[in-house]
Amino acid sequence: LWDVTSANERKSINVKRFFLNSEDLQEDMEVIVKCCSWSADGARIMVAAKNKIFLFDIYTSDLLEEILMGHHSTIQYCDFSPQNHLAVVALSQYCVE
Numbered sequence: 001l002w003d004v005t006s007a008n009e010r011k012s013i014n015v016k017r018f019f020l021n022s023e024d025l026q027e028d029m030e031v032i033v034k035c036c037s038w039s040a041d042g043a044r045i046m047v048a049a050k051n052k053i054f055l056f057d058i059y060t061s062d063l064l065e066e067i068l069m070g071h072h073s074t075i076q077y078c079d080f081s082p083q084n085h086l087a088v089v090a091l092s093q094y095c096v097e
Contacts, residue, residue, distance in 0.1 A: 001013075001045075001058070011061060013045075013047070013056055013061050015031060015033055015047055015049045015054060016031040016049075018052070018054065018063070018066065019031050019049075019050065019052075031049050031050060032049065032050075033047055033048065033049045034048045034049060034074070034075055034076060034077070034078075035047070035048040035075065035076070035077050035078040035079075036048070036078075037078050037079045037080055037087075038080075039080050039084050040080065040082055040083070040084050041084065042058065043057065043058055043059070044056065044057060044058060044064065044084075045058055046078050046079075046080060046087060047078075048075035048076075048077070048078040048089065049075075050074055050075070051068060051069045051070060051073060051074055051075060052066060052067065052068055052069065052075075053065075053066070053067040053069065053075065053078060053087070053089060054066055054067075069089065069091065069097070070091075072093065073091040073092050073093045073095075074091070074092045075089050075090070075091060075092075076089075076090045076091065076092055077089065077090040078090075
């Protein structure tokens with residue numbers, strides 16, 4: 001997360017650590033964040049990597065929720081609805097959930 005006026009980094013959230021206990025991912029494997037989206041109130045950020053969605057608290061960097069989408073599809077895009085009560089993800093297998 002960056003401060004736009006000063007161009008200084010405020011904090012960093014390491015998403016890779018949430019895959020290290022997984023059977024299919026070793027420590028030396030690369031985890032690419034495909035998408036991130038701010039909640040309308042600016043308090044949360046949704047992050048998509050591989051086949052998981054993570055919801056983080058902006059102020060504490062705490063993981064609030066983790067959602068596994070399935071093993072055969074990767075997430076291409078994610079976003080909140082304007083009221084924050086729904087989220088959408090576009091998957092690599094030609095579907096939107």
